[in-house]
Amino acid sequence: MFPGMNPRQMQQAMKKMGIRQESLEATQVIIRLPDRDLIFDQPEVAQVNMMGQNTYQIVGEPREELLSMQVDISDDDVQTVIDQTGVSKEVAYQAIEDAKGDLAEAILALQEDD
Numbered sequence: 001m002f003p004g005m006n007p008r009q010m011q012q013a014m015k016k017m018g019i020r021q022e023s024l025e026a027t028q029v030i031i032r033l034p035d036r037d038l039i040f041d042q043p044e045v046a047q048v049n050m051m052g053q054n055t056y057q058i059v060g061e062p063r064e065e066l067l068s069m070q071v072d073i074s075d076d077d078v079q080t081v082i083d084q085t086g087v088s089k090e091v092a093y094q095a096i097e098d099a100k101g102d103l104a105e106a107i108l109a110l111q112e113d114d
Contacts, residue, residue: 071101
């Protein structure tokens with residue numbers, strides 16, 4: 001961090017400034033983004049407390065996993081929409097898919113189409 005300063009001097013300087021750093025023995029860290037997860041396996045994680053505010057530092061190589069946009073639609077969900085709106089199975093399924101699995105939204109959308 002500061003050139004020419006050994007780790008012990010660094011710790012003493014941080015302590016004088018009210019900064020505490022603690023290593024955490026994490027086995028995995030996941031950062032969830034809207035479209036994907038960043039997964040750090042066996043990362044080095046440090047918790048830094050400065051004036052009562054905790055921050056976390058993660059060191060490691062992440063791997064990315066894309067989140068599935070596929071909605072899990074059960075037969076009961078489809079039947080509920082059919083019972084409420086009287087549409088066909090295919091139309092009910094499509095409405096649920098369009099509503100990203102939200103049954104109430106799917107039913108309202110179909111009722112508005114009438």
